[in-house]
Amino acid sequence: MAGRLAGSRAARELARRMGFMGSFRAGLSNVGGGPSLPVEICRRDAGGVSPCISSRVTARPGGEFPRGKVAFVAEMEFLAELLKERINCYRVLDDDGRTISGSSFKEVSKEMALEMYSGMVTLQTMDTIFYEAQRQGRISFYLTTIGEEAINIASAAALTMDDVVFPQYREPGILLWRGFTLQEFANQCFGNKYDYGKGRQMPIHYGSNKLNYFTVSSPIATQIPHAVGAAYSLKMEGKQACAVTYFGDGGTSEGDFHAALNFAAVMEVPVIFFCRNNGWAISTPTSEQFRSDGAVVRGQAYGIRSIRIDGNDALAVYSAVHAAREMAISESRPILIEALTYRVGHHSTSDDSTKYRPVHEIEHWRTARDPISRYRKWVQRNGWWSDENETELRKNVKKELMNAIQISERAEKPPLSELFTDVYDVPTSNLREQEALLRQTIQRHREDYPPDVPL
């Protein structure tokens, strides 16, 4: 059952009920009709804090300009900087893990539900243990996805292996879902010779071409235009797949974000822009990042269908991504999803977030708003999971992780030759020269170089 796509019309219906902003008229790719949301207009001569009057744009005599006809008005009215109310947030489960009555969502089988749940638990456990490993000095760096497990796993579950993923860095759960093993994660973090990145990147900068997960690159938002390029490639190929890119609230400030969204809309390519609005960009809260109502309203500015969802609700994430993917591919268009959530962990092991935010706020989100325990309640109420299952799962994952870490730690580092390979397809003469020189130098001063690095 999992993986069967709903028909286009059914998906659009579901999407409409979920509250996707945008026009749904069949075949409409150019905006010709009016906006689907009321436009807030402030009357210019109202003094002080004036109540904004909402009115629908109706047909009036107008004039032609490049791009088409606009209706003229005699009164000078400025659009308010913010709508009277924030864009609604789609959710399926309440804080106690009960389905909200009247909620529409994509059904999951017991098998899929449990796969998602155990994925979330595995991700959380992996994060906790690797974080500890960094604290113990066994790896140099780590960053966690605590609080965003639903986003990671549920979105991955709604995609197929053919969909190409361009992550920021807080989405290892996608890889986990696709089959990257705990050993493979550990190998990258330790930078040993089994790392697919050949020890060239910092920990958590995973990449796997066979799992269609593009190597993490540290600078923010550079992956967003890559995703658009990939979607362009998919469109040329006519493939039934889409590109998906993830980024945080901070990433939406980067120039690359704006241009990429604009391009995707103009070129009509199948890409999902997934914004993890977790409230913090290291120490910068969203109130200092932008003044718009989050990221979702920006979609409409570029002519992109968008939705805001509860990122801590696994079923909402699953349903929204599923619907978005369907629309992106069948209509060859970009979709923007803003998932509201909270970054429970510090930005990374180089950060102590208690310095800039209250501890009680962090604890509230870690406990009362935890996506895993919320989803667990739903799964358990369905009779699909028990406390014994829970203990068993956590024990096994922890054991597997500790084992993987031990093995990774003891494994050899990549040899010297790998310093010079892959700069180009074949090392150039200057690189060959430089390698020869380095080897000579090491030979002459053996004691000054680490003994455990294979030459």
Add this chain to the structure above:
Amino acid sequence: MDRDPTVCVMGEDVGHYGGSYKVTKGLATKYGDLRVLDTPIAENSFTGMGIGAAMTGLRPIVEGMNMGFLLLAYNQISNNCGMLHYTSGGQFKIPIVIRGPGGVGRQLGAEHSQRLESYFQSIPGLQMVACSTPYNAKGLMKAAIRSDNPVVLFEHVLLYNLKERIPDEEYVLCLEEAEMVRPGEHVTILTYSRMRYHVMQAAKTLVNKGYDPEVIDIRSLKPFDLYTIGNSIKKTHRVLIVEECMRTGGIGASLRAAIIDNFWDYLDAPVMCLSSQDVPTPYAGTLEEWTVVQPAQIVTAVEQICK
């Protein structure tokens, strides 16, 4: 583009407009406006797009309307284009070609007279070539497209009007090879792009004065063709580099270092380098002319070296 359906072009006004220097003229009509894509104005982002497309199976050619605008794309070119093959452990390749007109034109002002080869030469993972004739432009372009490495192809604003009879059939030149323009015995003159023409003009004068310069168009800016260059130096023992880059940090600076490193024992005179001054290129015609190396300077330099 005929031979390989994954080859596509992206840039500003490359489609129906045919490109600001008409390099892509007629392509959109022939191949459609998806394969010859007009992009909105955001160099960093459409270069990023090109990189994403390259990583997923296409062979994009990204055009900077003027090379100078690619400074806006520096982050994508350096951090991603140059590095992703390496940082991904070889899992993802980026067979992209980034090209555009650069160099000093006729009174285009400072921002349109940039020599990006100076700035890009340090980026690991990038390959750089400069074409200078219709013949080598065709051959190098084909080679760049077929290469699996990211290649930056430097064209020159003032060389688009050159006419030359070239073979109709396919030929591919080697990206790492320099071109022997005029064999000689007295001095090795290394140059590339437009300066090749200033050098050849100076060569005429030099020949009349009894000198026999060997002129090599280095073409490959990264990596240097030290084989051809070395053989020449071993013969003449004197080197003059003529470039359009600024004195500080240009191709000439790197080439000088490479020559001293590798061929010190063969030199009978210090390596000389004629470059532009470290100033933004002025608009006024006379001032602009003074910032670019002229044939008279080249003649003087050769006379000095050969003393």
